[in-house]
Amino acid sequence: MQRNSDQPILVTGSTSGIGLAIARRMAEAGHPVMLHGLATASEGAALVEEFQQRYQVSCGFSSADISTDEGCSQLVADSREALGHPAVLVNNAGVQFTAPAHEFPSDQWQRILSINLSSAFFLSRELLPNMRESGWGRIINISSVHGLVASENKAAYCAAKHGLIGLTKVMALENADCGITVNAICPGWVETPLIQPQIERIAQEESIDMEQARKRLVGAKQPLAQTTKPDAIGSLVHYLCAEHAATITGASLPVDGGWTAQ
């Protein structure tokens, strides 16, 4: 019998941060893993080798740029060639840019919407038919607290992350009869390269060191003023893929130190 842990998983943006932690957790559980992100072929090959040796699972790598529909199709083709049809899709790749809406550059708006939101739609649209046919699948969208509440200077990011939660709910309803669940995870501050520029900016603007700036950044929003470790998100993805999570669908799960409880 096919076990959940035999199912191939595609994690977008898994060369760094949260995506890499998700890929590690799922490989540790025995899933064949498709790694993906903006890395060179040799960096990708080194990561694949490291995964195969450490976790003893099949692995592939693609550096497809998923800011376009064609790039998403390329990633699906690379994944199928390496591992067969992915039965678990984690839409994790994301980028950030901050500026007030009245000064927000058009190219940054398009870039954030295409990578953080449209890629999740294009990839899901390509992978859902096989999941539906097989009667099992998991789609997990890495949204953000900014999918639930707003912060200044994040017009594009908030629009994309709120949109991702809407997309999650629609796909959950449409596929509820096929053994497929679709959920969103909404992290607060997670310790990854994505938040570094924001810490550096506070350190510079307030002439304080990086540790003080990190505390300032996190404490300003989270009552529990502690960053989440990327592995915590990996473990939640693992939980959502297990059979006991079969009825969790259409949910948006905050992992945010109480940010959205206020």
Ligand SMILES: NC(=O)c1ccc[n+]([C@@H]2O[C@H](COP(=O)([O-])OP(=O)(O)OC[C@H]3O[C@@H](n4cnc5c(N)ncnc54)[C@H](O)[C@@H]3O)[C@@H](O)[C@H]2O)c1
């Ligand atoms: N770090 C946080 O505090 C935090 C909080 C909430 C939500 N998130 C979300 O979690 C996800 C991962 O964030 P992270 O902090 O691990 O970021 P990160 O910067 O560490 O990693 C981003 C990944 O996305 C890939 N990527 C970026 N643009 C791409 C493109 N055009 N094509 C292909 N791959 C691309 C990168 O190569 C990398 O692998 C994002 O969606 C982010 O919005 C992060």
